[in-house]
Amino acid sequence: MEENELYGQLNKIYETILKKEGVTVAPETTAADIDGWDSLTHMILMDSIEKHFYIKFKLMEIMKFNNVGDMVACIQKKLAAK
Amino acid sequence: MLFNSLEFGVFFAILLAVYWLLYKNRNAQNLILLAGSLIFYAWLHYSFPIYLMAMVSVSYVLGKLIGRQENEKRRKGLLILSLVVLSAGLIYTKYSGFILGNIKGLESWEAGALHILVPVGISFYTFAILGYILDVYYEAIEPEANYLTFATYICFFPQLLSGPIPAATTVLPQFKKKATVSVNSVTEGIGEFLWGLFKKMVVADNISMAVSYCFSANNVDLSGSSLFIGAALFGINIYADFSGYSSMARGCAKMFGIDIIQNFNLPLFSKSVAEYWRRWHISLTNWLYSYIYNPLVFGLKRWGKWGVIVGIFITFFISGIWHGAGWQFIVFGVVNGIAIIFEILTKDIRTRLLGKMPSWLGGLISTFVVLIFMLFSWIFFRANDLAQAMRMIGRICSGSLFSAPDTFVVEYLVWGIPMVVIEWLQRKGRYTLDVDQWLPTKVVRKRAPKNKKIMMLSLGIKLAIYVAICLSIYFFHKKVDMAEYYYFKF
Numbered sequence: 001m002e003e004n005e006l007y008g009q010l011n012k013i014y015e016t017i018l019k020k021e022g023v024t025v026a027p028e029t030t031a032a033d034i035d036g037w038d039s040l041t042h043m044i045l046m047d048s049i050e051k052h053f054y055i056k057f058k059l060m061e062i063m064k065f066n067n068v069g070d071m072v073a074c075i076q077k078k079l080a081a082k
Numbered sequence: 083m084l085f086n087s088l089e090f091g092v093f094f095a096i097l098l099a100v101y102w103l104l105y106k107n108r109n110a111q112n113l114i115l116l117a118g119s120l121i122f123y124a125w126l127h128y129s130f131p132i133y134l135m136a137m138v139s140v141s142y143v144l145g146k147l148i149g150r151q152e153n154e155k156r157r158k159g160l161l162i163l164s165l166v167v168l169s170a171g172l173i174y175t176k177y178s179g180f181i182l183g184n185i186k187g188l189e190s191w192e193a194g195a196l197h198i199l200v201p202v203g204i205s206f207y208t209f210a211i212l213g214y215i216l217d218v219y220y221e222a223i224e225p226e227a228n229y230l231t232f233a234t235y236i237c238f239f240p241q242l243l244s245g246p247i248p249a250a251t252t253v254l255p256q257f258k259k260k261a262t263v264s265v266n267s268v269t270e271g272i273g274e275f276l277w278g279l280f281k282k283m284v285v286a287d288n289i290s291m292a293v294s295y296c297f298s299a300n301n302v303d304l305s306g307s308s309l310f311i312g313a314a315l316f317g318i319n320i321y322a323d324f325s326g327y328s329s330m331a332r333g334c335a336k337m338f339g340i341d342i343i344q345n346f347n348l349p350l351f352s353k354s355v356a357e358y359w360r361r362w363h364i365s366l367t368n369w370l371y372s373y374i375y376n377p378l379v380f381g382l383k384r385w386g387k388w389g390v391i392v393g394i395f396i397t398f399f400i401s402g403i404w405h406g407a408g409w410q411f412i413v414f415g416v417v418n419g420i421a422i423i424f425e426i427l428t429k430d431i432r433t434r435l436l437g438k439m440p441s442w443l444g445g446l447i448s449t450f451v452v453l454i455f456m457l458f459s460w461i462f463f464r465a466n467d468l469a470q471a472m473r474m475i476g477r478i479c480s481g482s483l484f485s486a487p488d489t490f491v492v493e494y495l496v497w498g499i500p501m502v503v504i505e506w507l508q509r510k511g512r513y514t515l516d517v518d519q520w521l522p523t524k525v526v527r528k529r530a531p532k533n534k535k536i537m538m539l540s541l542g543i544k545l546a547i548y549v550a551i552c553l554s555i556y557f558f559h560k561k562v563d564m565a566e567y568y569y570f571k572f
Contacts, residue, residue, distance in 0.1 A: 040356075043376075043393075046380075047386070062376075063220055064220075064221075
């Protein structure tokens with residue numbers, strides 16, 4: 001999947017879960033940059049991303065994400081391994 | 083050895099001088115720091131360092147075994163073994179009396195009857211060690227190969243007795259690289275230490291007399307209004323005591339070139355209970371978030387919002403138990419968990435309601451509600467037992483809340499005001515006594531090592547403030563025998 005397309009799909013997931021319009025995530029985006037993305041919504045977001053892309057994260061993978069770029073790299077790795 | 087004692091001053095000066103004399107050799111610095119930390123701990127009881135070093139040695143070996151193991155099942159087995167072995171000491175010393183006391187037929191085996199000597203700070207360094215083991219398991223860090231480095235990291239005296247709980251990912255690497263020191267780091271360190279000392283000796287110690295009076299088991303005649311103020315005083319007391327200790331620890335560590343986490347970030351101005359816990363005892367909140375909440379919610383993520391709710395409830399239940407072996411602490415943890423769950427479930431309606439008023443008013447109301455809630459939850463925290471907490475809350479919620487409060491209690495409120503005002507005014511500084519933020523922007527921007535005039539101006543102002551703080555401590559500290567820190571009991 002093209003990176004731009006992947007980010008577009010992620011934006012839609014974030015908009016649905018955070019109930020906000022116009023959410024745009026970029027590689028350097030962190031939870032601090034997006035209102036509503038906190039420790040309470042984080043795992044719900046991860047679950048939605050897993051369901052959307054038909055992948056499974058490991059807890060240690062999630063704990064190592066420093067920003068959206070890290071997460072996208074992990075998603076791409078899992079999609080490529082399918 | 084307490085931070086606010088003469089023997090600590092002598093100990094610290096000697097240790098710091100020897101440490102920096104050895105600046106060319108990191109291992110030698112660690113060796114002297116470890117020896118100093120063990121002497122510091124042995125000052126409380128000769129047996130404490132023995133237990134501590136046993137914990138360090140076992141966790142060092144277990145960390146290496148987990149790191150080496152590639153078979154996932156065996157890794158998990160080693161992790162469970164590590165968690166059981168390393169938390170056994172904490173459970174035995176701190177909780178066995180409480181557990182046995184709650185089993186029918188064994189009520190007589192209460193904590194006091196067992197006569198167990200609880201090593202001071204055991205909850206803090208056990209959590210630091212467990213955090214290290216979990217970080218190795220989650221591959222967030224490599225197991226530490228150098229025993230001396232690892233032992234120095236766990237035993238580092240500023241954070242040993244009362245935290246902050248050091249995260250292996252950020253603090254451990256600092257004991258491996260060359261330590262550096264600058265005029266800035268020393269002045270910052272002294273500033274943080276002095277502010278912490280002021281909070282402990284002037285604010286916390288002075289208020290503690292009124293708090294003891296209000297929370298005395300014999301004091302059954304106090305009005306609801308006096309008890310209400312007593313609970314507020316305890317809030318200020320525990321904040322000044324614990325954040326004061328954390329500031330002193332951070333200040334000491336800075337002078338050794340070690341940067342440890344800022345454990346408090348103006349929690350009294352939080353607009354929600356969740357925000358309060360992100361600002362209060364931050365190192366514990368981070369620990370619980372990383373190693374309890376996250377794994378729990380990850381396992382329950384298919385439950386969506388309900389997985390989060392269960393995760394919060396269990397996390398705060400554990401937070402309550404961590405604070406002490408008593409039902410009042412469990413209730414303290416649980417009511418805070420329930421408050422955060424309530425905030426999640428009512429987020430939309432609260433956002434709509436607050437959106438209809440000016441943001442400053444919404445903020446003010448939210449802060450006020452959080453403070454009132456915390457005031458009630460602090461009663462559980464400080465009460466001798468659950469029955470006393472319920473009695474106090476019953477009186478506060480009675481008609482006597484509107485009677486005139488005891489003047490003895492009211493006058494103690496004055497001790498907390500300067501601290502709260504100064505911290506609010508200095509909220510944007512790197513630390514509370516940081517004055518650079520008040521210098522004109524242009525001056526601050528020019529503040530480079532080469533610009534000696536600006537450096538001297540900044541240093542001069544800081545020196546004057548530090549002298550003023552020292553004089554305040556000298557004139558206003560409570561003249562009693564050394565008062566221990568409240569969080570030592572945890």
